[in-house]
Amino acid sequence: MSAAANPLKAKSGPAAMPFGAHAPSVTLPLAFILTGLLALCAGMGWLVLQPELLTTYHYNQYVIAVTHLFVLGWICSVIMGAMYQLVPVALETKLYSERLARWHFAFHVVGFIGMVWMFRVWNMKQVGHFGSLLAFGVGLFVYNITRTLRRVPKWNVTATAVAAALFWISFAVTAGLSIAIAKCSYDSTEGLATAQGVRTFVNGLRSIAGFLSRFDAIGAMHAHAHLGGVGFFTMLILGVSYKLIPMFTLSEIQSKRRAACSIVLLNISLTGSYITILLRSPWKLAFALLGVLALAIYGWELATILRARKRQTLDWGIKYFLTAIVFLFPVSALAVVLCWPGLPLNTFTGQLENVYGFLGLVGVASLAIMGMLYKIVPFLVWFKRYSIQIGRAQVPSLAELYSARVQALGYWMFLAGVGSTCVAAVFCSEIGVRMGCGLLALGIATLVFNVGLMLTHLFRPKARPFTLQTPPVPTPA
Amino acid sequence: MTTITEAAILDTLRQVIDPELGCNIVDLGLIYNVTIADAKVAVVMTLTTPGCPMHESIRWGAQNALLGLDGVEAAEVEVVWDPPWHPSMMTEFGRAATGVGSL
Numbered sequence: 001m002s003a004a005a006n007p008l009k010a011k012s013g014p015a016a017m018p019f020g021a022h023a024p025s026v027t028l029p030l031a032f033i034l035t036g037l038l039a040l041c042a043g044m045g046w047l048v049l050q051p052e053l054l055t056t057y058h059y060n061q062y063v064i065a066v067t068h069l070f071v072l073g074w075i076c077s078v079i080m081g082a083m084y085q086l087v088p089v090a091l092e093t094k095l096y097s098e099r100l101a102r103w104h105f106a107f108h109v110v111g112f113i114g115m116v117w118m119f120r121v122w123n124m125k126q127v128g129h130f131g132s133l134l135a136f137g138v139g140l141f142v143y144n145i146t147r148t149l150r151r152v153p154k155w156n157v158t159a160t161a162v163a164a165a166l167f168w169i170s171f172a173v174t175a176g177l178s179i180a181i182a183k184c185s186y187d188s189t190e191g192l193a194t195a196q197g198v199r200t201f202v203n204g205l206r207s208i209a210g211f212l213s214r215f216d217a218i219g220a221m222h223a224h225a226h227l228g229g230v231g232f233f234t235m236l237i238l239g240v241s242y243k244l245i246p247m248f249t250l251s252e253i254q255s256k257r258r259a260a261c262s263i264v265l266l267n268i269s270l271t272g273s274y275i276t277i278l279l280r281s282p283w284k285l286a287f288a289l290l291g292v293l294a295l296a297i298y299g300w301e302l303a304t305i306l307r308a309r310k311r312q313t314l315d316w317g318i319k320y321f322l323t324a325i326v327f328l329f330p331v332s333a334l335a336v337v338l339c340w341p342g343l344p345l346n347t348f349t350g351q352l353e354n355v356y357g358f359l360g361l362v363g364v365a366s367l368a369i370m371g372m373l374y375k376i377v378p379f380l381v382w383f384k385r386y387s388i389q390i391g392r393a394q395v396p397s398l399a400e401l402y403s404a405r406v407q408a409l410g411y412w413m414f415l416a417g418v419g420s421t422c423v424a425a426v427f428c429s430e431i432g433v434r435m436g437c438g439l440l441a442l443g444i445a446t447l448v449f450n451v452g453l454m455l456t457h458l459f460r461p462k463a464r465p466f467t468l469q470t471p472p473v474p475t476p477a
Numbered sequence: 478m479t480t481i482t483e484a485a486i487l488d489t490l491r492q493v494i495d496p497e498l499g500c501n502i503v504d505l506g507l508i509y510n511v512t513i514a515d516a517k518v519a520v521v522m523t524l525t526t527p528g529c530p531m532h533e534s535i536r537w538g539a540q541n542a543l544l545g546l547d548g549v550e551a552a553e554v555e556v557v558w559d560p561p562w563h564p565s566m567m568t569e570f571g572r573a574a575t576g577v578g579s580l
Contacts (some may be wrong), residue, residue, distance in 0.1 A: 229509040247526050248497070251563060252579065310564040311513035314574030379530060383498050387534040391495060391541025466492050 010012050016310040017263035024084055024098040026380040026418070027125055031105055032081020033377060039073025039112075040366070044441045046381035051433035054358060055170055055426045057350045067225075070361050072112035072134065075233060078369050080108070082139055082376050083162075083236075090243045100140050107137030123153050124184035131180055135173045142166045157259045161239020164267050168231025182212035190220050198230025204295060215278055223278040225357070230270050230291065233365045238262060238298050240320070240372075245302065247377065248318055249309035258301045263410075266295035282341035292332045310406055315399065316407045325416065327363035331356065347428070355422050362416045362440065370414070370447055374407060381454045393463040398473055402450040410446025481548045482552040483511050486518060489546045495524075496531060502539065502576040506566025509557065516550035518543050523562045532556065 011022050020107070046066050047053060070210025087097045095101070120127040145166055154157050212220060242259050246252045253259055272287030302325065334356040343349055370473025378398035386395040417439030489510050491501040502508060502522065510521040519579060520539060525534055536554050543552035571577070 086530075090528055091526045243528070247556050248530070250525065250575075313576060348507045379497075383530075383534065386496070387537070390496075390534055390538030391543075392538075392545065394492065395494070395496070397494055400497055 001130065022382060024088070024095045024101065026085075026384045028098060028101055029081040029085040029376070029388045030107070030380055032084070032108075033380075034451075035109060036077035036369075037106075037451065039069055039077060041441075041446055041448065043069045043074060043446055044437060047437040048434055048441055051430045053145070054421065054433045054437075055082075055428040055430050058354055058357065059221070060117060060295055061119055061122040064221075064456065065116050066118055067361070068356070069116045070158070070226060072108075072115065072364075075361070075365050075369060076112070077108065077466075078373065079233070079236060080104070080345045082372065083141075083145060084241065085376065085380065087145060087162060090240070091149070091162075092150045093148060093151040093153065096144050100144045104137045104140040104144070107140065108132050109318055111135075111137055111362045113291055123179055125237070126427065128177065128184060128274065130420070131177050132378075138169060138173045142170050146315065148224040156289065157253075157256065157263055158239045158243045160260070161235050161242070161263050164263065165232050165235040165239065166473060168227055168235060168270065172224060172227035172231060175220075175227055178212055179217075179220050179224060182209040190384055201430075216280065217280050219280050223274050225275060226273055228339050229360055229365070230266070230273070232359075233264060235263070237325075237364075239366050241302065241325075244307075244372070244375070245321075249306065249314065250311040251300070251305045251309035254304040254308055255301060258297055258304075261322070262298040277461050283317055285336070285339040287343060288339040295328050295332055299328070309467075315374075316404055316411060317371045317374030320374065320411060321368050322371075323411075324364050324366075325380045326370035326372065327359060327418070328374065331360050334359070348426075351426050351428060355425050358425060359418070359422060362421075367414065367418070368381065373447065373451070377451055377454050380403065380455050385457050389461075389463045394466050395463050396457075397452060403453060406446045406450055410443045410450075414443030417441075417443055481513050481516070481518065483513065485546065486511050486513070486520070486543065489542050490520070490539055492537055493535065493542050495535060498525070498575045500571050502562060504568045504571030504574065506564075506568065506571060507535075507562065516548060517553070518546075518549050518551070519553045519555070521555050523557055523560075527563050528556055552556065 024465075043066055047068070050062065050066075056063075082093060084098075084101050087093075111130050111132075115127055115134060118124075118130055147161065149163055149166075150157055188380030198467055237461030242253055269287050269291035273284060273291065276284035276287055277282075302322075306322075311375045334352060337343070338349070338353060338356060375398075381401060382395075382398055383474075389395050417436050419436075420439060421433055424430075424436050487503050491503045493502050494500060495502060495505055495507075502531065505525070507522045507524060507548075508520060509523060510519075512519040516532065522539065522541065524535060529535075537555050539554045540552050543549055543554070564572070565579060567575070
């Protein structure tokens with residue numbers, strides 16, 4: 001028996017473990033991701049219990065609370081955790097500081113849980129306090145990734161999109177905090193100004209509140225939501241997919257100019273959209289159309305990348321992601337309709353707004369993230385458990401860490417859930433929304449099950465001794 | 478003393494998989510060159526894409542596998558990007574295993 005057949009007899013490597021040159025410890029992104037999954041389960045459970053949240057107009061404390069649970073607890077947690085892992089490896093650089101990232105995690109978790117709770121009881125002063133904690137964490141995140149980006153050896157379209165997303169998330173958080181200040185400072189400033197520093201601070205808050213009172217509250221909320229939804233989530237989906245889709249499908253970017261054009265146009269569109277939504281200007285239609293053009297160019301490039309792929313079979317993770325991209329079509333169509341000048345605000349258009357937000361957050365962002373989680377979590381688990389054993393024992397592939405059958409089942413349940421919830425929301429059917437969200441919850445349960453399967457490898461690794469099996473040598477033609 | 482052959486080295490490297498693609502690095506066409514000098518083996522290889530998250534793991538795995546081969550006292554694995562990898566470098570087994578169509 002050769003040494004290769006017995007991992008115990010294999011000689012040790014000549015150098016220390018070379019891993020981690022680019023990526024941080026896997027426990028950091030895993031902590032963010034598991035937090036995100038818990039928030040997703042809580043958020044979907046909430047919608048099943050209170051389906052009326054999707055059948056009434058969204059400007060109320062419960063909808064705002066559950067939206068922040070999805071946006072901050074689920075989407076931001078996963079994206080930020082994944083970025084600490086992916087940005088260094090995708091851009092071939094090293095994370096600036098893992099310690100800052102750990103502090104970010106603490107501020108993020110305390111901040112978003114407190115915010116959701118305080119939105120629910122509508123205590124805007126405490127929303128501001130917890131929001132400040134969250135904003136401090138976001139500040140650490142932005143600083144950390146910005147310093148990481150400065151080390152990128154070759155700047156490309158993905159790096160540009162990540163940089164833009166950092167700007168927009170900073171803006172979104174600032175805008176959100178300002179809205180909270182505008183809603184509470186008049187009630188809470190009286191009698192507080194006893195010292196010079198406090199007086200200056202409170203006067204500053206009062207000035208912000210005074211400035212924001214010039215705009216209507218719903219317009220400010222919608223503008224803030226677009227900064228996060230389009231500026232952070234959509235920007236990252238576009239930018240990161242230009243790197244990951246070619247990597248996973250064995251293809252390459254077909255036109256760098258087209259890819260850059262989509263990112264530039266999306267940034268211009270968002271700048272204009274923010275201002276025109278805030279001012280309730282009819283010009284918002286023009287900027288929405290510009291955004292649709294950016295997405296169309298992105299879709300064109302993505303389709304070209306896929307046509308040029310060498311790996312014909314698309315795995316379910318990629319199917320999840322690409323289906324999320326397809327959902328950008330109805331979301332874009334709804335955006336154009338809802339921007340139409342003179343559109344009356346009645347029950348039907350209010351419900352269309354609900355569907356627009358739901359489809360954007362659940363159909364696009366959540367489905368895209370679920371697809372990418374099927375790439376990221378197996379990688380993290382494999383890296384933690386098997387990277388030291390590769391070459392010494394027979395290790396499983398990433399696809400062998402979970403059940404593709406359960407993954408496919410989850411895909412169809414989630415798709416059915418998105419479709420039925422949207423239809424039920426348009427027709428204000430609480431029973432329909434509850435059933436639709438129930439299907440979504442089952443789809444999410446399949447993801448949780450598979451993540452559980454992956455995590456079992458951390459405690460019960462399935463590496464086996466080598467069995468020398470040479471594959472059949474192809475016969476020359 | 479065991480004689481080290483290129484065929485034995487390639488067989489050994491077939492134990493190392495690219496975990497994302499689920500196929501070994503030989504049939505993926507990642508091995509560019511093998512040099513044997515007494516008990517020292519040097520392998521030049523590539524990866525499917527620059528910035529591959531598995532870069533260090535796969536290189537480390539190849540080195541581990543070579544050091545586990547009878548007769549090998551030292552192993553060196555170098556990752557290069559020129560020429561860039563292309564699916565046409567895969568064997569038929571590799572194409573079948575990864576779902577790459579005919580080229």
